[in-house]
Amino acid sequence: MSVETSGKLLSRLARILPGLLPVKVDCSYARRSFTSELKGRQQIRPLDGVKVLDLTRVLAGPFATMILGDLGAEVIKVERPGPGDDTRAWGPPFVGKESAYFLSVNRNKKSIAVNLKEPSGAKLVTELARCCDILVENYLPGKLEEMGLGYKHLSEVAPQLIYCSITGYGQTGPQSHKPGYDSIASAASGMMHITGPEDGAPVRPGVAMTDLATGLYAQGAVMAGLLQRQKTRRGLHIDCNLLSSQVACLTHIAANYLNAGKEARRWGTAHESIVPYQGFKTKDGYLIVASGNDQQFFKVCKVLGMNDLAENPKYKTNTLRVQHRKELLHLLSERFLEESTAEWLRRFEGTGVPCGPINTIQQVFSDPQVAHNGLILEMDHPTSGRIAVPGPAVRFNSFEFDKPTPPPVIGQHTVEVLRDILGYSDEVINNLLASGTVFQNAVH
Numbered sequence: 001m002s003v004e005t006s007g008k009l010l011s012r013l014a015r016i017l018p019g020l021l022p023v024k025v026d027c028s029y030a031r032r033s034f035t036s037e038l039k040g041r042q043q044i045r046p047l048d049g050v051k052v053l054d055l056t057r058v059l060a061g062p063f064a065t066m067i068l069g070d071l072g073a074e075v076i077k078v079e080r081p082g083p084g085d086d087t088r089a090w091g092p093p094f095v096g097k098e099s100a101y102f103l104s105v106n107r108n109k110k111s112i113a114v115n116l117k118e119p120s121g122a123k124l125v126t127e128l129a130r131c132c133d134i135l136v137e138n139y140l141p142g143k144l145e146e147m148g149l150g151y152k153h154l155s156e157v158a159p160q161l162i163y164c165s166i167t168g169y170g171q172t173g174p175q176s177h178k179p180g181y182d183s184i185a186s187a188a189s190g191m192m193h194i195t196g197p198e199d200g201a202p203v204r205p206g207v208a209m210t211d212l213a214t215g216l217y218a219q220g221a222v223m224a225g226l227l228q229r230q231k232t233r234r235g236l237h238i239d240c241n242l243l244s245s246q247v248a249c250l251t252h253i254a255a256n257y258l259n260a261g262k263e264a265r266r267w268g269t270a271h272e273s274i275v276p277y278q279g280f281k282t283k284d285g286y287l288i289v290a291s292g293n294d295q296q297f298f299k300v301c302k303v304l305g306m307n308d309l310a311e312n313p314k315y316k317t318n319t320l321r322v323q324h325r326k327e328l329l330h331l332l333s334e335r336f337l338e339e340s341t342a343e344w345l346r347r348f349e350g351t352g353v354p355c356g357p358i359n360t361i362q363q364v365f366s367d368p369q370v371a372h373n374g375l376i377l378e379m380d381h382p383t384s385g386r387i388a389v390p391g392p393a394v395r396f397n398s399f400e401f402d403k404p405t406p407p408p409v410i411g412q413h414t415v416e417v418l419r420d421i422l423g424y425s426d427e428v429i430n431n432l433l434a435s436g437t438v439f440q441n442a443v444h
Contacts, residue, residue, distance in 0.1 A: 045072025
């Protein structure tokens with residue numbers, strides 16, 4: 001082997017080994033062994049032993065890291081001293097001093113308040129990155145690079161790190177410099193164009209579905225990144241963005257255009273290709289009926305006491321019903337107005353016709369199935385008292401989501417993280433507090 005080749009090999013090993021061997025920051029190791037500390041435990045969650053450095057704010061990122069926390073990861077949420085995450089102020093309603101919005105997506109996290117504009121603050125976060133498995137951030141492309149916290153720099157000092165970036169439009173491209181907002185991405189992606197009443201204007205979905213879909217994509221990508229790191233023994237960079245997430249979710253609407261040149265339109269609660277398949281107003285509310293085939297349509301007619309419609313040649317097949325949509329829906333709508341939602345649900349029960357109420361939020365959380373599925377998660381918050389948020393959507397037979405930690409107050413865990421994870425002395429911590437580099441809440 002030549003001297004030149006040997007030099008290249010040694011240089012490459014110098015870059016790789018810090019991620020595989022113990023490092024000095026008083027972290028016991030940088031590349032985590034997921035099982036060595038868990039032997040003998042009764043309930044082992046999928047991400048027990050995994051550390052996540054969370055540099056995200058608002059919704060998409062916090063939603064992703066909350067799911068990681070639900071699965072057992074130790075999530076360290078880095079916030080700016082003072083206001084912290086923007087959504088802390090997004091109210092009313094407030095529960096105590098915290099907004100219900102913030103409380104909804106930040107359980108199972110520790111909050112540290114760090115001024116990233118200070119070199120000592122950026123250095124602190126770099127040292128945390130060396131101790132963590134995952135970093136999730138949602139800054140504008142290039143912003144963290146200016147602080148020395150971009151992927152290129154951190155991958156050199158923490159090669160084990162799975163670095164997930166969440167932006168509006170991606171890391172590169174003609175719009176990558178723009179900030180990402182759910183409503184803007186929902187509009188630009190076509191989602192808003194296909195949402196709303198048939199003869200009305202485009203409508204923003206009732207919740208920030210583009211943000212939430214991006215958070216789900218990010219969480220899944222991070223999980224895949226952990227599996228890939230087990231194979232390669234190296235971290236990687238993940239590029240998630242709002243535009244791509246929502247365009248990907250257009251699925252068949254996009255395929256209709258890409259393959260047949262068919263432009264989409266708004267249909268309200270209705271289905272473009274199936275009739276009747278939509279919501280109907282009742283005497284006291286709304287319900288939705290999804291008649292997916294001819295036999296189900298005939299059953300709908302029987303329940304409504306309108307057998308003459310089932311025998312009408314114009315409505316014999318779904319293709320014919322689509323052709324005579326307005327006329328048929330007018331007749332059905334008039335009939336549904338004559339009884340209450342509960343009465344119609346009673347009559348449809350056992351018929352095999354898919355139907356259900358269009359619930360208010362109050363009705364949702366009064367539904368016994370919602371309660372049975374554990375979708376009301378209660379916790380004792382240190383300043384807000386007893387709070388309730390939507391629980392995890394997925395359940396495992398190997399562990400229970402029985403002891404979630406409440407969303408933190410800003411800077412609640414700063415000293416704890418500096419002491420227990422980075423091994424900082426009291427003197428160093430006090431100097432950082434005195435300089436304003438970090439902040440510790442009175443609640444700890």
